Amino acid sequence: MGARLFGWGTESGALTAAEANALLDRVRPWLAITAPVEEPTLGEIELAPPRLAAAGALTPWMRSDPLARATHTYGQAYRDLVRRLERHFAPAPDLVARPPDEGGIVATLEWADAHDAVVIAFGGGTSVVGGIEAPCDDPRPVISLDLEAVSGVVEVDTLSLAARCRAGTRGPDLEAALAPRGLTLRHFPQSFEFSTVGGWLATHAAGHYATGPTRIDDAVESLRAVTPRGILETGRHPSWGAGPDPRAWLLGSEGALGIFSEAWLRVVARPTFHARVVARFPDVGAGVAAARDVAQSGLRPANARLLDPLEAVVSGAGDGGSALLLLGCESADHPVDGEMARLRELAADHGASFDDGDRRPDARWRDAFVRAPYARDVLVRAGLLVETFETVTTWDQLNALRHAAIGTAEDAVAASGSSGGRVSWRLTHLYPDGAALYVTVLAPARPHDRVGQVDEVRTALLTTLAAVGAPVTHHHAVGRVHQPALAASGPALATALLAGAKSVLDPRGLLSPGVLLASSRPGPGRPDDLG
Ligand SMILES: Cc1cc2nc3c(=O)[nH]c(=O)nc-3n(C[C@H](O)[C@H](O)[C@H](O)COP(=O)(O)OP(=O)(O)OC[C@H]3O[C@@H](n4cnc5c(N)ncnc54)[C@H](O)[C@@H]3O)c2cc1C
Structure with missing residues (x-):
């Protein structure tokens, strides 16, 4: 990401004014929205002076100008977006290093070690868990190590x-x-x-x-x-x-x-054979059962996502009356019509109906999926809380967890003082023994404490997940945001093993303190047995 002070992707990819207005018009009847907050400009952002200055051979690819520092401060979580809008860039790194090659990565780590600085790897900057954010409890200067040039x-x-x-x-x-x-x-x-x-x-x-x-x-x-x-x-x-x-x-x-x-x-x-279909289920439970049969059929379709009726209507793929199971097969080797026919039978066994020949629901869902981050920018600027949470569990737990997670999120939003919030869900990844549950919260934000509000919702949800042993994430990662919950709910011996690996590979705690493991600065010097 890197180039914008606020917002997903590129300016040219953002919603046009007409698209943004149409989106807000769709939301306005059921959620209170505010006049859009203006995006921050560089001149409005105050940064503390950098605590380090580049020197020697590294100088050509080290930067400490405000634009480089501000665009490497946050990822793309809701809490990141609102802090950008609040012009709060306090965690900005002191330096941004863009080494040209692997040798430059080695040199950056050596230089950081010599200057007692912390190094945080920065890829595309799309982390939603605070993975690229500087630790607030570590006094050392911070270098954001941007891998952009080590590519190809x-x-x-x-x-x-x-x-x-x-x-x-x-x-x-x-x-x-x-x-x-x-x-x-x-x-x-x-x-x-x-x-x-x-x-x-x-x-x-x-x-x-x-x-x-x-x-x-x-x-x-x-x-x-x-x-x-x-x-x-x-x-x-x-x-x-x-x-x-x-x-x-x-x-x-x-x-x-x-x-x-x-x-x-x-x-x-590259696949050359494709087949797609959208199955509709007025009964959401039947949709879940069909998804399970698909996952256990041995067919391994490339796409098999179950959208609850609300997700379906928000993406434009459904009318809000049915859950949708999006199914897709592909192959570079053989026609997939036979596989698709069998998947349809599995869905039909649970009462599915199909829109034969109508590609629009599937196409609308894909378009909404790709553009969702741009749409979120518009909604957040209009004073809405928009955040997603995800986990994974076994089929025997799935329905109970789904109900508990939705109820928890709805209660937490209401308890945060927000009325009219909506919580939707989908199953994003299916396994023979379970599925990934993905929950989206859309609600009026609590003015002046938007980060506190989303943290309350997250804490409530993580407590519900911990009660049934569901992990803190399926694919959004741990970062700083999930680290405390992982430490509290994960197996203690596994955390000890990870800490052991950290002490072997990074004995002086140079790399991303506070990510995965609690931030605890090792004492001075290198343990003798590590040489
Ligand atoms: C709108 C949106 C949609 C998303 N969809 C998905 C999705 O479908 N599936 C999914 O899995 N995730 C998704 N994510 C989360 C995020 O995109 C992923 O975690 C992604 O893998 C991060 O890649 P990145 O290059 O942007 O890494 P960054 O965000 O730059 O970094 C992520 C973490 O990896 C570390 N890191 C980065 N590069 C390196 C490196 N070279 N060496 C060591 N550590 C490194 C960072 O320090 C940080 O801890 C989504 C995020 C957003 C905002």
């Missing part, structure tokens, strides 16, 4: 079907490099346009595949990361059986154990 697809093995990709490569650039060879990674998170390979690896990102190989983890052949203790590289292995998988130590490490410089990722032939 540098090698493709067309025999093994894998591509060596640098960490700063954004989704569209990666796909553009693979397309001439007829290949694709087919990893399309909603943030695809602006997020990066390194960010995906660091957060266990989940792409558009609703079943089967959902996470970037499923595509990883090998990893290469710069740590304060040196380079950690795993070999290219189709599979691993020699003890704990070294890749697993780094995947999802959120910049707290090392900085990814590149990875070999498995790619596939």
Whole structure:
């Protein structure tokens, strides 16, 4: 992201004035909205003077100007958007480093260590959990390490079907490099346009595949990361059986154990056969049961999302009377009509009806999905709280958790003094043994304490999740925002193992303190046994 002081993506991608007005007109009848808050300008932002000045060989790619610092302060969570609108940029990093290559990453870490500074990896800046935000409880200066220049697809093995990709490569650039060879990674998170390979690896990102190989983890052949203790590289292995998988130590490490410089990722032939259908269920429970049958059928459709009636109507895909199950199959090898026919039978067994030949519900949902972050900017500027929460659970728990999570969110919004709020949900990823539950809250914001309000809603929801052992996230990551809840609810021995890995790879606590693990600054010096 990086270039805008407020807002998703690019200015040219934002909603036009007419589109924004139409959106607000749709919302106005049921939610109180305010006159739009103006976006911040650079001149309105006050930053403390940087506590470090670039020097030596690093000077050409280090910046400390207000624009670079302000655009590397926050990610894209609701709490980030409102702090931008409030012109509150206090956590701005002191320096932004844009190394040209892996050697520059090494040099930045060495320089930071010598200057007792903290380093926070910055990929596309689309984190929604405070992953790229400076810690407020650490007195050290902060360097935001932007991987933008360490990018590109540098090698493709067309025999093994894998591509060596640098960490700063954004989704569209990666796909553009693979397309001439007829290949694709087919990893399309909603943030695809602006997020990066390194960010995906660091957060266990989940792409558009609703079943089967959902996470970037499923595509990883090998990893290469710069740590304060040196380079950690795993070999290219189709599979691993020699003890704990070294890749697993780094995947999802959120910049707290090392900085990814590149990875070999498995790619596939671009699909040429497609089939799509939208199944409607007046009974939401029947939709859930159909989703479960689809997930357990062994068919692994590329798309299989269940939208509750409210999500369906908000996206323009439904009329609010039915839940929708969006189904899609694809293949580069064979026609998928047979698979789709069987999926339709599974849905029909639960009372589904279909809009045969009508592509519009599916197309409208896709369009709304891609443009949702731009629409959110408009709603937040108009005084609405718009935030999403997600988790994953087994099918035996799913309906109970769904009801509990929706009830909790509605109660928390009402308790925060906000009336008329709406809570919708969808199942975003299906597994044979369970599903990811994704909850969206839309409500009038509490003026003057919008961050406090969303934190109250989140705390209530996390308490409900903890009561049934559901994790704090399915794919939004942990960052600073979920770290305390993870520490309270996760297995204590797993946290100890993670702390052990941190003490081996980052003994002086240089990398992203407060992300994944509580921020506790190690004592001076390096433990003797680590050399
Ligand atoms: C509108 C919207 C939609 C989203 N949709 C999805 C979705 O569908 N699926 C999904 O999984 N997530 C989604 N996210 C969350 C976010 O996009 C993902 O977490 C994404 O993987 C972050 O990538 P990034 O390059 O933007 O990383 P950043 O936001 O820059 O960083 C994320 C974390 O990774 C670390 N990091 C970044 N680069 C590196 C590196 N090279 N080495 C080590 N650590 C690094 C950072 O320090 C930080 O902790 C969405 C977010 C938004 C705002």
